Amino acid sequence: xxxxxxxxLIEQNDGVIADVSWELMGKGRELADDLGGxxxxxxxxxxxxxxxxxxFYYGADKVYVIDxxxxxxxxxxxxxxxxxxxxxxxKPEIFLMAATSLGRDLSGAIATPLGAGxxxxxxxxxxxxxxxxxxxxxxxxxxxxxxxxxxxIARPQMASVRPRLLPIPERDEKxxxxxxxxxxxxxxxDIKTRRVEFIPDEGATVNIEDAECVVAGGRGIGxxxxxxxxxxxxxxxxxTVGCSRPLVDAGILPHAHQVGMSGHTIRPKLYIGxxxxxxxxxxxGMEGADLTIVINKDPDAxxxxxxxxxxxxxLFDIVPAITKEIKARKGA
Amino acid sequence: MxxxxxxxxxxxxxxxxIDPIKGTMVRAGVPxxxxxxxxxALEEALRLKDKYGARVSILTMGPPQATDxxxxxxxxxxxxxxxxxxxxxxxxxxxxxxxxxxxAIRKMGEEEAIDVVFCGKMAIDGDTAQVGxxxxxxxxxxxxxxxVGVRSLDKDKKTVVVERRLERGVxxxxxxxxxxxxxxxxxxxxxxxxxxxxxxSIKYEVPVWTAEDVQLDLAQCGLKGSPxxxxxxxxxxxxxxxxxxxxxxxxxxxxxxxxxxxKIEEAGMLA
Numbered sequence: 132x133x134x135x136x137x138x139x140l141i142e143q144n145d146g147v148i149a150d151v152s153w154e155l156m157g158k159g160r161e162l163a164d165d166l167g168g169x170x171x172x173x174x175x176x177x178x179x180x181x182x183x184x185x186x187f188y189y190g191a192d193k194v195y196v197i198d199x200x201x202x203x204x205x206x207x208x209x210x211x212x213x214x215x216x217x218x219x220x221x222k223p224e225i226f227l228m229a230a231t232s233l234g235r236d237l238s239g240a241i242a243t244p245l246g247a248g249x250x251x252x253x254x255x256x257x258x259x260x261x262x263x264x265x266x267x268x269x270x271x272x273x274x275x276x277x278x279x280x281x282x283x284i285a286r287p288q289m290a291s292v293r294p295r296l297l298p299i300p301e302r303d304e305k306x307x308x309x310x311x312x313x314x315x316x317x318x319x320x321d322i323k324t325r326r327v328e329f330i331p332d333e334g335a336t337v338n339i340e341d342a343e344c345v346v347a348g349g350r351g352i353g354x355x356x357x358x359x360x361x362x363x364x365x366x367x368x369x370x371t372v373g374c375s376r377p378l379v380d381a382g383i384l385p386h387a388h389q390v391g392m393s394g395h396t397i398r399p400k401l402y403i404g405x406x407x408x409x410x411x412x413x414x415x416g417m418e419g420a421d422l423t424i425v426i427n428k429d430p431d432a433x434x435x436x437x438x439x440x441x442x443x444x445x446l447f448d449i450v451p452a453i454t455k456e457i458k459a460r461k462g463a
Numbered sequence: 464m465x466x467x468x469x470x471x472x473x474x475x476x477x478x479x480x481i482d483p484i485k486g487t488m489v490r491a492g493v494p495x496x497x498x499x500x501x502x503x504a505l506e507e508a509l510r511l512k513d514k515y516g517a518r519v520s521i522l523t524m525g526p527p528q529a530t531d532x533x534x535x536x537x538x539x540x541x542x543x544x545x546x547x548x549x550x551x552x553x554x555x556x557x558x559x560x561x562x563x564x565x566x567a568i569r570k571m572g573e574e575e576a577i578d579v580v581f582c583g584k585m586a587i588d589g590d591t592a593q594v595g596x597x598x599x600x601x602x603x604x605x606x607x608x609x610x611v612g613v614r615s616l617d618k619d620k621k622t623v624v625v626e627r628r629l630e631r632g633v634x635x636x637x638x639x640x641x642x643x644x645x646x647x648x649x650x651x652x653x654x655x656x657x658x659x660x661x662x663x664s665i666k667y668e669v670p671v672w673t674a675e676d677v678q679l680d681l682a683q684c685g686l687k688g689s690p691x692x693x694x695x696x697x698x699x700x701x702x703x704x705x706x707x708x709x710x711x712x713x714x715x716x717x718x719x720x721x722x723x724x725x726k727i728e729e730a731g732m733l734a
Contacts, residue, residue, distance in 0.1 A: 144631075207606040211600060231630065232609055232628075235591075235593070236592075236596050236608045236609075237596075238593065238596075239592065239593035239595065239597045239600075240599065240600045241600075242557075242558060242593070242597065243558065243596075243600035244600055246558065247558070248558065248689075248691040249558065249691070250691060251557075251591035251592060251593055266694060270590070270699065271588065271590055271696075272476040272488075272587075272588055272590075273476040273479075275476065275480060275698075276480075276481055276488060276697075276698070276699075277698065277699050277700070278694075278695070278696045279694040279695050279697075280694065281691070281694050282690050282691050283692060284690065323604065324605050324606075324607060324639070324642075325637045327624060327637050328634075328635045329633070330633045331631060331632040332631055332632045332633075386649075400732060401732045411699050415699075421730065422726065422730045422732075423704075424727075435708075436704070436706060437706075439726075440706070440707050440709055440723060441706045441708045441709065442708075442709045442723070443708065443710045444710055444714075444716070444719070448716045449716050449720070452716040452717050452720035453719075453724060455720065456721055456724040457724055457733065460724060460728070460733060
């Protein structure tokens, strides 16, 4: 057999490659080096071929491109068919994709025809030094339990990986590799779904995942009026308002602001959490923050344990005091 | 029209913990519930039934007591259901589960053709969201995930138009039937059962199918049919951080704010 290949799905939406693809490319490079193998990017879409070189800059040795009008936008059947065909042909050892809407949908649809073992939403991936098997660690039961999964026999070993947990490797324009063009055998008439339209979210300006500063409120906020103490601090810092799930469930903030397991994973330079107890569902979404400040009236609140600086007290006293101090210094 | 809803009984995930000493999962005393996402899928099916007329059938895989969730669905308006129950199914991962469910759906379809299969987006115990697309692949039908609403359904053209929730917006998709839809929680609010229907549903005798009834290849079921294995389970790691408890030394909010803003400024976030 040729050297083991680690495949990375290069996720694109309307021709724009998602950053998570390069996060995975970095991990793929690491796993391939541990196995003494190669990394290949899988790039699927229409008029997309020119972007293959980007994958080399981030560490790929090869890129398989399937460029076809039927693949212009994501459709489960069209993508799963095209990609599982080339996976059957080239037999990768490992195949990773992002645990995004697209990646989780596609991974489930591909694993079935391949008969592959698939682990969803992994947070840690490593090669066992003795067995050379991929160990895949993921939260289950709403994050109350972590499980490490492996796959003895079936190949590829497939996993979807949570975005924004891994660093993006340095982009090196001197790197190159081989582009391999493949084809899909499906015609438009074979495909059973069609996009009618795409309605982008209003207020798509809220992109909490890219925010450098997030000020988040939770159940302790109480009601929509009280949210303004959070908003004022976020404004003073030029940051974004975040929240834990109870505020979304109560209709106080839309889902775009939710941090955590069923919301967004953030990696800001500064995270301030007020009135959030710190259920693991929230913590998994924010633990990548560089500087974490937590304010809670309950000294036993779990979120205080992941804080760099913890304050036990009434958020309605503390948060406005911070806002005032920031305004005073900025004004000075 | 025939609609099938895959409905899973799950432990209430928020109550499940790891025994810190034994390292095993503590499930004793944890209540079983119908997977919330699947209940929203059921509601979406019942709405189609109300609007267009349909037979709604439930499919559940699990131990004998999982008939509870089928009875609950019947109390809400489902017409019938089947429990798939066999020791051979124990330990099935998502690949084996999708095989078993797809075969059972095929068998259900022999009696009356199926137009839409509904699944929840994911189950709250495994959190994988893999089984729905897996069933769709096996049935070789149209698949549309993360559905937040059915816009329209054309019985003659055999198409359905649905809205899907994606990271940055809503995609509207037309799919040929038969189609498999996975449904998000925000799709709808689940109805309540009327008391007479609730009483009536208790009497409903749920048919039980075994591996033999569905003519399953046992090599593809349970642990044998599951390529993934669990190496270990453990409690979520606590981040190893020295938390400075500001309020251990200062109590005045203005002084606390000064110290915190010093740190924010040092981190370069005040520029």
